[in-house]
Amino acid sequence: MYTKLVMAAGALGVAGLMAVGGPQSASAETDYIAKYGIKADAPGMCSFSSIDAKDYSGHELTILTHAVPVMGEPAALHSKQFEELTGGKVNVVHAPFGELYQKVMIPFQTGQHVYDIVYGGSYWIGDWAPHLAPVPQKYLDLPEMKDVTPAYQGVASWNGQRLQYTVDGDRNYFKYIRPPFEDAGNQAKFKAEYGRDLEVPTTWEEYAEVATFFNGWDWDGDGELEYGSTEIVQRDNIAFSNFITRVASYAKNPNVTGGFWFDLDTMTPQVNNPGFVKGLEMWMAALKYMPPGGINFGIGEEIFSWGGGQSLMSVTWDDAFIQAMQEDSPIRNKILVGTKYGPSMGSKKVWNRVANTWDEFETPSVAPYVAWGWGAGVSKYSKEQEMAFDWFCFFSNYANTNHDLLIGRFGVNPFRTSHMDPAYWEKEAGWNTDVAVSYTNMLKGMATNTNRVFDLRVPGVNQYYTAMMASVSKAMAGEMSAQAALDEVAAEWIRITERIGVDVVREAYKNVVALEDNVSLSAVK
Amino acid sequence: MIDSRYKHIFLFPALLVLVAIIIFPLIYTVRLSFSGWDINRPGLDSVGWSNYARAFVDGGFWNSMGTLYQMVFFCVLFEYTLGFGLALLLWKQVKAGRFFRLLFIIPMCVTPVVMAVVWKTIFHETLGPLNDILSWFGISGVPWLSEATPAFISIILVDVWQWTSLMFILLLAGLMSLPKEPYEAAQIDGAGPIRTFVHVTFPLMAPITIGALVIRLIESSKLMETIYAMTSAGPGSATETTSYLLYIRSLREFQIGYTASLSIIYLVIMIIALALFAKLLSRALIGRSEART
Numbered sequence: 001m002y003t004k005l006v007m008a009a010g011a012l013g014v015a016g017l018m019a020v021g022g023p024q025s026a027s028a029e030t031d032y033i034a035k036y037g038i039k040a041d042a043p044g045m046c047s048f049s050s051i052d053a054k055d056y057s058g059h060e061l062t063i064l065t066h067a068v069p070v071m072g073e074p075a076a077l078h079s080k081q082f083e084e085l086t087g088g089k090v091n092v093v094h095a096p097f098g099e100l101y102q103k104v105m106i107p108f109q110t111g112q113h114v115y116d117i118v119y120g121g122s123y124w125i126g127d128w129a130p131h132l133a134p135v136p137q138k139y140l141d142l143p144e145m146k147d148v149t150p151a152y153q154g155v156a157s158w159n160g161q162r163l164q165y166t167v168d169g170d171r172n173y174f175k176y177i178r179p180p181f182e183d184a185g186n187q188a189k190f191k192a193e194y195g196r197d198l199e200v201p202t203t204w205e206e207y208a209e210v211a212t213f214f215n216g217w218d219w220d221g222d223g224e225l226e227y228g229s230t231e232i233v234q235r236d237n238i239a240f241s242n243f244i245t246r247v248a249s250y251a252k253n254p255n256v257t258g259g260f261w262f263d264l265d266t267m268t269p270q271v272n273n274p275g276f277v278k279g280l281e282m283w284m285a286a287l288k289y290m291p292p293g294g295i296n297f298g299i300g301e302e303i304f305s306w307g308g309g310q311s312l313m314s315v316t317w318d319d320a321f322i323q324a325m326q327e328d329s330p331i332r333n334k335i336l337v338g339t340k341y342g343p344s345m346g347s348k349k350v351w352n353r354v355a356n357t358w359d360e361f362e363t364p365s366v367a368p369y370v371a372w373g374w375g376a377g378v379s380k381y382s383k384e385q386e387m388a389f390d391w392f393c394f395f396s397n398y399a400n401t402n403h404d405l406l407i408g409r410f411g412v413n414p415f416r417t418s419h420m421d422p423a424y425w426e427k428e429a430g431w432n433t434d435v436a437v438s439y440t441n442m443l444k445g446m447a448t449n450t451n452r453v454f455d456l457r458v459p460g461v462n463q464y465y466t467a468m469m470a471s472v473s474k475a476m477a478g479e480m481s482a483q484a485a486l487d488e489v490a491a492e493w494i495r496i497t498e499r500i501g502v503d504v505v506r507e508a509y510k511n512v513v514a515l516e517d518n519v520s521l522s523a524v525k
Numbered sequence: 526m527i528d529s530r531y532k533h534i535f536l537f538p539a540l541l542v543l544v545a546i547i548i549f550p551l552i553y554t555v556r557l558s559f560s561g562w563d564i565n566r567p568g569l570d571s572v573g574w575s576n577y578a579r580a581f582v583d584g585g586f587w588n589s590m591g592t593l594y595q596m597v598f599f600c601v602l603f604e605y606t607l608g609f610g611l612a613l614l615l616w617k618q619v620k621a622g623r624f625f626r627l628l629f630i631i632p633m634c635v636t637p638v639v640m641a642v643v644w645k646t647i648f649h650e651t652l653g654p655l656n657d658i659l660s661w662f663g664i665s666g667v668p669w670l671s672e673a674t675p676a677f678i679s680i681i682l683v684d685v686w687q688w689t690s691l692m693f694i695l696l697l698a699g700l701m702s703l704p705k706e707p708y709e710a711a712q713i714d715g716a717g718p719i720r721t722f723v724h725v726t727f728p729l730m731a732p733i734t735i736g737a738l739v740i741r742l743i744e745s746s747k748l749m750e751t752i753y754a755m756t757s758a759g760p761g762s763a764t765e766t767t768s769y770l771l772y773i774r775s776l777r778e779f780q781i782g783y784t785a786s787l788s789i790i791y792l793v794i795m796i797i798a799l800a801l802f803a804k805l806l807s808r809a810l811i812g813r814s815e816a817r818t
Contacts, residue, residue: 098753102776109567109779127564127779225651236757236773293650295760296670301649310651459565463778470585470762477673477761500565 032399036081039428042398045142048085051394056088056387063391064103065119067094070319070411071168071374074404075119078395085394088387097238101462104128108379116382117391122155122164122375123455124462126508132163132377133385139165139393144401147416149447151370154515155454163377165392167401169415170373171446172245173343174207175306175321176200176313178336180219189213202339203347203364204249204282207313211289214312222309228289230302230311235473237298240465241371243472244453245315246283249347251275252367254451256354257517261456263353264513264524267502269493271468272486274358275351280482284475295476307331315344317371321439323408325431333432338442342366342449368446369453370515374411402428420444454515458508460500467492557785564779576786585762585770586787590794593766596677597745600684604741605734607685608692613722616700626697633690641754644683645670648755673763676756680764683751688744692737699733700726731810739803746795767791 032041032048041048065075072094079090093115095103100120107114108131120128139145140162148156148166156164180186181198190198190213201207211228219226232242251260251273258264261271270276287295291310299316306314307324309331314320324331339345346364351357378388394400404412405419406429414420420443422436431439446452456464468489475485497505510524517524561572580586611629615622632640647653648669656667669679707729711721749768752758758765758773771791775784 098777102779105564105779234757235759235761236777291651292666293668293671296676296756298757304652460563460778463564463780466773466778473759474761477759477763479761499561499563504565 036399038399038403040399044144044397045138046144046390046393046397048081048394048397048399051082051390052085054086054390056086056390058088059384059387060089060091061116061384061387061391062091062093062114063117063119064093064095064100064115065117065376066100066374066411067096069409071119074400074407074410074412075395078400079391082391082394086387086390090391098236107381111381113379113381113383115379116384116388117376117378119374119376121372121455123372123457125156125158125164125375126457126459126461126511128375128377129158129163131380133380133382135162135165135378136389139389142393144393144396144398144416147418149415149417151447151452151515152373152415155370155373156375158511160521164375165377165389165396166415167376167392167396167412168374169413169419170317170371171343171413172241172316172369172371173337173442173446174313174315174339174345175324175335175337177220177309177331178334180214180312183219186214186219200336200339201313201345202341204246204279204345207345208282208285208289211286211313215289219312220309224310226309227291227294227311228313229286230290230294230297230305230314231283231286232297232299232302232316233287233290233295233476234298234301235469236466239298239473240469241369242316243280243283243469244371244455245344245369246286247276247279248367248369248453249345249365250278250282250349251351251353252451252453252516253350253352253359254365254367255359256352257513259509259513260453260516261512262505262509264506264509267497267506267509269490269497270353271493272483272490273351273353275353276486277482278351280472280475280486284482287476318413319408319411322405322413325429325435326408327430333435336435336438338438338445339364339366343368343442343445365451366449367451367453368449370446370455372455373413373415414443417447420447450518452516454512456509457512458500458505460496460505463496463500464493467496554785554788557782558789560782560785562781562785563783567781572782576783577790579783580786580790583787585765586767586790588762589765589767589770590791592677592762592764593746593748593768596681596684596748596764596766597742599681600688600745600748601738601741603681603685604689604692605738607689608737609696609730609734611689611693612697612700613726615697629693630690632687633694635687637687637750638754640687641683641751644679644686644751645755648679670756671760673760676760676763680748680751680755683755684745684748687751688741691744692741695737695740696730696733699730699737703729728810731807734810735803735806738806739799742799742802743795 032038036048038048044050063075063079066072068076076092079092082088083090101124104115104118104120105127108128145166149169152166152169153162156162156166181200187198193213194209198210201210207229214226215228216225218224232239251270259270262269291305297305299319302314302316303320303323305311306320307329321335321337323329324335326332337343341364344366346366348361348364349358350361350365352359376392378385378392382388401412401416404410405414420440422433422440425431425436425439426433455461458464471485471488474480475482510521513524514521556569558576559571559573560569562568615625647655650656650666650668650671655669656665659665659667667675669675703726707725708721711725716724747768748766749772752764752766752769756764758769771784771787774780774787
């Protein structure tokens with residue numbers, strides 16, 4: 001019922017947008033449309049006209065955001081609009097992703113007021129929480145906010161409070177170039193080689209076969225060699241997300257509650273259990289069907305490689321998919337996402353850490369990874385909190401979000417229930433129906449799946465992730481076995497947990513377990 | 526005679542700047558190294574020597590130190606050899622000498638991280654031009670950044686490309702300041718160019734050589750931006766230097782206290798290593814007696 005109500009509210013919002021020159025003051029709305037290049041000024045507390053009615057003359061905001069274009073460009077664009085509408089001053093400071101954390105944490109830890117608004121990975125919430133101002137109720141009551149999917153409402157919350165203002169939703173999912181799968185010649189050759197029909201893979205084992213088959217030959221006839229799969233593997237370049245996607249299929253068991261990363265009761269790291277080891281072994285083997293140099297691919301290379309048609313399949317963020325659907329893309333409307341079982345690869349065998357055995361499933365068990373997404377919040381040290389929340393409210397109003405979603409380089413990805421309407425993508429983005437349906441089915445699959453994996457999100461998450469990827473990278477480079485690498489990670493995680501405090505990490509981790517197990521925080525023991 | 530007290534007054538501003546810029550951060554780092562400043566424990570508490578005890582068993586730190594020394598050795602060796610060669614070429618009056626001098630110092634003027642990104646593209650295995658060019662000579666598919674040894678060599682190549690310029694400038698300035706008399710004497714004695722270089726130029730350049738090598742050793746040991754942009758210390762840990770590790774430990778992981786202890790250990794080792802190196806080099810190039818003076 002709740003979902004239906006939210007869908008209805010979202011549909012109203014989108015309908016409001018699409019109905020250019022709707023019920024609001026026609027002349028004023030037309031001005032905003034002409035001046036700011038939006039489709040329509042959806043009515044509400046955060047609309048262009050409502051924000052225009054506010055006067056922040058003499059007030060100043062400082063925003064720390066990512067470098068242009070990802071998040072940095074929309075932040076700069078909407079700040080300029082906000083300045084023009086309110087008379088206030090907005091300073092936008094851009095920083096590369098690698099510097100955002102320190103630029104936020106240094107003033108936070110020293111209690112200094114430097115930035116009113118900060119952007120970063122939403123998974124840093126465990127570190128940020130003590131320093132963020134809770135989102136006031138009047139913003140939580142907005143239709144735009146109620147339209148945010150429950151998963152992303154959860155991602156923005158900490159200990160029952162909404163601390164991050166949701167401006168983005170991210171996820172890791174499977175995407176592929178469709179024509180090679182439909183080619184009769186490829187189908188015949190594949191059947192001859194593997195003894196089964198060429199189909200879109202549903203497990204990592206099938207993925208490996210398909211990727212191997214399409215690896216190292218010119219299957220699109222452009223005179224260049226193509227490859228099986230592109231993923232983000234480069235150490236310290238958010239490769240942890242690809243690792244998580246890979247291991248989740250084998251290690252996130254729908255029959256087991258109480259912790260994917262740790263056993264919440266004992267706080268024993270699970271990162272070296274057989275499920276994780278199997279996932280890493282499969283990833284190590286995957287290097288054989290990636291483009292040359294694939295081990296050094298960061299997100300830029302991944303977008304460039306898969307988006308340029310260099311490889312058949314990929315498993316990463318929306319950014320690569322949305323970029324590949326831009327009008328100048330060589331693979332626009334030739335791509336689809338997800339499998340018949342869910343947003344990403346599944347597994348018919350999943351490790352049960354309680355029973356210490358592999359559970360078998362008739363159809364692949366899928367464990368989609370809600371891969372952090374941009375998190376943003378208002379510093380509790382800010383003296384301009386009202387203006388800051390209004391800025392967020394304006395930034396993510398229906399008009400701006402629906403504008404930003406269509407621009408791949410902006411990095412603003414679906415996070416509302418209303419974003420799951422295929423008609424929006426068809427009409428506004430010009431996507432073919434099958435692509436739009438495939439994409440929104442994936443979004444719905446991600447929203448309804450109850451076996452999801454979330455980031456670790458505890459204080460010191462960067463220590464955990466850096467330690468994890470330092471050893472995983474050694475395994476990927478052939479310096480050590482998967483088991484040895486993950487044993488090294490587990491040992492380091494125990495030391496990190498002891499340093500930070502076992503009880504501190506356990507209390508924080510309950511927030512993650514609540515998301516993983518789809519229960520309220522109070523239900524997590 | 527001017528009262529000697531005045532000179533202390535005139536020295537005071539410089540001393541103040543020195544304290545503010547060098548001494549205070551150093552003392553503060555030492556203090557930090559005895560604190561447990563971490564992500565959830567900000568502040569200058571006291572944890573005794575525990576950070577140092579942890580550092581001595583931190584395999585990643587010592588491995589990064591080993592990688593750094595190897596990298597620095599090859600970087601400085603090639604930069605010195607090439608820089609000296611180029612300086613010798615442009616020492617005498619040559620056609621378009623000013624143009625070449627300008628050309629050779631351009632790499633040094635470019636921001637390292639920008640050049641690292643450019644080089645990363647050049648080294649790209651399928652889309653970069655380097656492998657295309659090499660394929661004309663029958664060499665194909667060099668895994669520049671995806672295997673340990675080529676990645677290590679790639680980092681050295683970029684550093685050499687960028688910082689040979691500095692060595693060139695320092696050594697060219699040295700060559701241009703050499704006295705003419707020893708050369709006139711060598712000419713009268715009938716020495717050829719090689720003998721003149723071995724017995725006149727090289728010994729005369731020894732003090733400048735030592736200075737240039739020490740400057741580059743200090744600078745190379747901070748190698749970080751190139752690695753950050755090109756390999757993120759990978760593949761595996763093949764290109765992880767100490768500066769990169771300290772950056773990750775401090776500003777990514779926010780282990781401020783612990784990283785301060787690593788920095789102090791690193792600083793002490795570097796000071797000892799450089800002092801020993803300079804001493805040994807002085808003895809080798811200038812001679813035991815002169816080195817002592």
